[in-house]
Amino acid sequence: xxTLKESGPGMLQPSKTLxxxxxxxxxxxxxxxxxxxxxxxxxGKSLEWLxxxxxxxxxxxxxxxxxxxxxxxxxxxxxxxxxxxSVDIADTxxxxxxxxxxxxxxxxxxxxxxxxxxxx
Amino acid sequence: xxxxxxxxxxxSMAVGEKVSISCKTSTDIDDDMNWYQQKSGEAPKLLIxxxxxxxPGVPSRFSSSGYGTDFVFTIxxxxxxxxxxxxxxxxxxxxxxxxxxxxxxxx
Numbered sequence: 001x002x003t004l005k006e007s008g009p010g011m012l013q014p015s016k017t018l019x020x021x022x023x024x025x026x027x028x029x030x031x032x033x034x035x036x037x038x039x040x041x042x043x044g045k046s047l048e049w050l051x052x053x054x055x056x057x058x059x060x061x062x063x064x065x066x067x068x069x070x071x072x073x074x075x076x077x078x079x080x081x082x083x084x085x086s087v088d089i090a091d092t093x094x095x096x097x098x099x100x101x102x103x104x105x106x107x108x109x110x111x112x113x114x115x116x117x118x119x120x
Numbered sequence: 121x122x123x124x125x126x127x128x129x130x131x132s133m134a135v136g137e138k139v140s141i142s143c144k145t146s147t148d149i150d151d152d153m154n155w156y157q158q159k160s161g162e163a164p165k166l167l168i169x170x171x172x173x174x175x176p177g178v179p180s181r182f183s184s185s186g187y188g189t190d191f192v193f194t195i196x197x198x199x200x201x202x203x204x205x206x207x208x209x210x211x212x213x214x215x216x217x218x219x220x221x222x223x224x225x226x227x
Binding site for chain 1: 156164169170207214215216219
């Protein structure tokens, strides 16, 4: 059974760095072709793909946010991390991690999401 | 970047009616279009993936068609439990982009 779960700080101040963790089970990121992506959704708005990391450690970023994003994974291949630097109010959103594959960037399993509020 | 234009923004339907949602892309994406359902307070759920492929466990009332830049998602015989927001998403090129969503309400 594939499950993913995001965790994060809940709230942080503008200009700080947001650190998010995606813990997953039911698959391994060491398996050829596996990818974990980060997607966010401001309240009442649509979805925005942010970044992805694949089984081989290759990283992919949304060009509009690339300078502020860093995606990484742990050596056990059961957690993926996302850092967003210099956050502002526009980064307030629910952040999801989701599974996809190298061959297909559709997202077949999603975490429940973690809400992040940027506020002074 | 491929822009995905989804319409309509909202629909109010009666049980048993047919729902149609359109997504148009700014570039040719072959058949790399995917469709999701999001219910209130939940994560999106993948219903249909590339090549108009119905995902396992998804009722056959849901279907899609299209290729290139024009895509249509259909629900036949809509049920109360189908209420939610539906999103299309292109998986052809980075960044992978979503439509603005269609809110489906049942009368």
